[in-house]
Amino acid sequence: MELLYFPGCTLKTSAKNFEDSALTVASKLGLELRELPRWNCCGTVYSLAADDLMHQLAPVRNLVRVQELNRDKLVTLCSMCYNTLKRASRLVRRNSEKLETINMFMDEEQSYEGRVEVFHFLQTLRDEVGFKKISEKVVKPLKDLKIFPYYGCLLVRPEEEAIDDPNDPTVMNDLLKSLGAEVIDNSFKTVCCGSYLTVDKKEVVAEMTYKILSAAVKDGAEAVTLSCPLCHFNLDFRQAEVAEKHPEFKRIPVFYFTQLMALAFGLNPEVCRFNLHFVDPKPLLRGKGFI
Amino acid sequence: MEIKVSLKKVKSPLVRKVTEISDEKIYSCYQCGKCSAGCPFADQMDLLPNQVIRFVQLGMEEVLDCKTIWVCSACFTCRVGCPKGIDIANLNEALRLLHLRRNQDHLKLGKLPREELLKLPQIALISSLRKYTA
């Protein structure tokens, strides 16, 4: 099965490990993630101003690209892209007047008709592939690996765009279980990491990273998994600042969920590009015999 | 400190502007505070989210000078919990935009150390530029 896939900016650079591992595990599952031709920035953050349609152009233009191929589904990997595209798609579907204005702004494009549905890859895995099939592909179960699945905000909030229960999501828990890993669950899984505050208020983000990770470690986690490159940067890179301020803090590696799938499927660890991580996951993986 | 409440203040352009930009019903808020109680960044804020709404309800322009609106990460925890269905993140965005639309940028990337900038992924840079600059 071929799926149209929207990568977004960071998956082409510092989150290349996310993209490479995702493409590889997808093909192992019989899915071809075909990159959306001529995609542009999704807008990164959904514009929250009701009077501002200009900032909806970028996401809607991507939906036009899907429509041009006579397709009506678009899959993302990055949680932020998912949220921005999904909310824009819903906004114009519910509001024909706004859609008309947006179409007018982009008169060089064909008019968007509002039919494209945006999905996150985790939804594809849960609803179309199924965890049973995923567990059948596992050759190296992640036995004894205690992982904290971190959902962050944009997969589960606002509730209209949530891919799972906003208070208690379980889709990554179930995925981890199908890979043979042990799930460490706590309520920090949906607490915001600080997102873009990381640029000019990095101490705020570091403190939040400390709260989230130390709770996970206290509950026994050895690693974290997630699906957002910004969360990844905050929870992984900001551990440097955390360690400076809290000397007792023990660093733990942060994985994209597709990297763990690649490991469990026995794929070449090269696709995981562990060199892009700040906290090196290799010692943990070697210790457990996964690489 | 005493607040002077008057007809002029309550009917001030602030309420209208914030309503126009956010499309939120500001006077629906009955100050239960659930937004603040659930906010992960409340300890970094000078005004709690419910207080920000209160300032707007009373037409108090000084709300524009608060730190809170720049600390909000738009994580939508408040929105999910609000009994009155108010999207507080939208209100904060409206208050930020009242600065940004006057070209009053909150973020000056040029002031950040170069090695810091190089570390940051695009997703961080672009989202903060979107939230903090005109």
Place this chain on the structure above:
Amino acid sequence: MIKVNERIGVFICHCGLNIAGTVNVEKVAEEISKCKGVVHAEHYIFMCSDPGQEKVRQTIKEKKLDGVIVAACSPDLHEHTFRSAAASAGLNPYRVEIANIREWVAWPHEGKGEEATEKAIKIIDAAIEKLRDNMALLPVEVPVTKKVLVIGGGIAGIQAALDCADAGLDVYLVERGQSIGGKMAQLSETFPTLDCPQCIETPKMTAVAQHPKIHLYAYSEIEDVNGYVGNFKVKIKRKPTFVDWDKCTGCRECMKVCPVKVPSEYERGIADRKAIYISFPQAVPNKAVIDAENCIRMKYGKGCGLCAKNCPSKAITFEGNGSIEEVKVGAIIVATGFDVMGVNSFGEYGYGKYKDVLDALQFERLLAPAGPTSGKVLRPSDGREPKEVVFVQCVGSRDPDNWHPYCSKICCMYIAKQAMLYKHAVPDGQAYVFYIDIRADGKGYEEFVHRAMTEDGVIYLRGKVGKIVEEGDKLRVYGVDTLTGRNVVIDADLVVLATAVEPSKGIDDLARKLRIQLDQDGWLSEAHLKLRPLESLTSGIFIAGAAQYIKDITDTVSQASGAAAKAIALLSRDKLEKEPIVATVDEEVCVGCGNCVSICTYNAVELDPELKVARVNEGLCEGCGACAATCPSGAIQLINNTKKQIFEMITALTRRD
């Protein structure tokens, strides 16, 4: 049709400035006096006052009026007033019509005097046209069955049943559970007096059981309701108990040996009952029932049977399908009460996930001296005594975006009571209450909350809780105190949620059977929120207690006695008078299509099986006119609202344009 010698009088009310502030009443009187048949037109400041009514009476006599129009407020308010006044002056009350120039004219068109005045004239003109063809009518007389049905055996139903029975009426009291007593029987103590239900409700339950005039149908439901005010026919379904109640002595030997444990409804799931059970020690009736869904013998048709072996009176049969009995009653009192929101809601508070997050009704059982912990406050998770307890108010109430828009009304008070009782049970413990507003609006209530704060040291925090998270063996409560403007974190041992009060489950189904209305939140609709709060819109059906809207015990008992008084007053007469505005059939024109039969909500129209024409039961007909609107041949019409009258009114409304 203008009859010769018509003598119509028109009385225009100012309603202070309500009407006269907008409508030029002088001009209206002048214009209307020119209408054919009008021999008198005047305006006055308050027509509904005594001098105003006297003007109507005097003019009827002096000018020998044969019809009266009062142009005033809605007929809902004063139609009855003016019809009575006219009757006392010798004019048939149905020769009086109200022209509503307040709600239809003055109020909606404030500030547009000229147009409003024109509209008022048109409306009065149309009313005159209707009046011309109004027949003088006599009320319909219907016989009365002097018996009452009370639905629901909580404190409201108990009180209403006792009051009616004490007045000498036969009462059928129907309760769907095993025992009467309702929610009140589950409470520990009651605010603001701290009486325990065992002391104040149990005697009333016993009185019900012993009253010769009360026929108790426990473990029964309403199957079907037919008939009309004074003459209802009700089918009551006795659900199968699988125990012969004539033999059962309530000795509870069966419960001792039953091996099946089921979460007890009475204990709100914090303790178990058996598959054969009597709900609680003071249950009325004191008779066992078998829960067939969980009983081994009932499920598999064989095996177990321990209860039957142990029953000294051989009462357990495992057989029966229940039975349906039909009773006739003149009035019905609906007292079905409320439920509180339960598990699977409020994920942010971990309700249903964390054992030590309870709803307030569960906490009542922990506080109750006869509860599963004998009144000791112990955590469900580990049986420890909680030293810090957080109470959260407005959980699901005042929350239009997620749950219910309304205030659940009783929570402020019962939370104060629970916090107080907790302190009595655990003197070295601390209670915290998160609240948005404290609503303590009854006699002794404010003082009661004051006592909780001062004498029992309950800390009130003004704000809501955002989330609750388990932290080791504590529950970390993330709240806010909006008065200090600070977020508050409390590591609690136990959390109690004041979950929203909801209409009793199944009320929609029952309302359909009774042909009474529910409001948008599912509470029973009263005929008028202020002036007829005890009556439904269907005559002869009264409402009592929390089924109408959330009430505390004081208000519930008051309303129950009020509803009983209404029923007693109704049934004190030998014949009932009913509005004669009913449908009539012109049998010459009726083709027997049956449209009217199927549209009638009150089952008042039938087809004569031989003549194939529609027949109206005047006792059942409520005069809604749905049949007349649907009749293709105009054969069925509503008296004094005939097609002809309606067309004349339309003509009158349009002819001045």
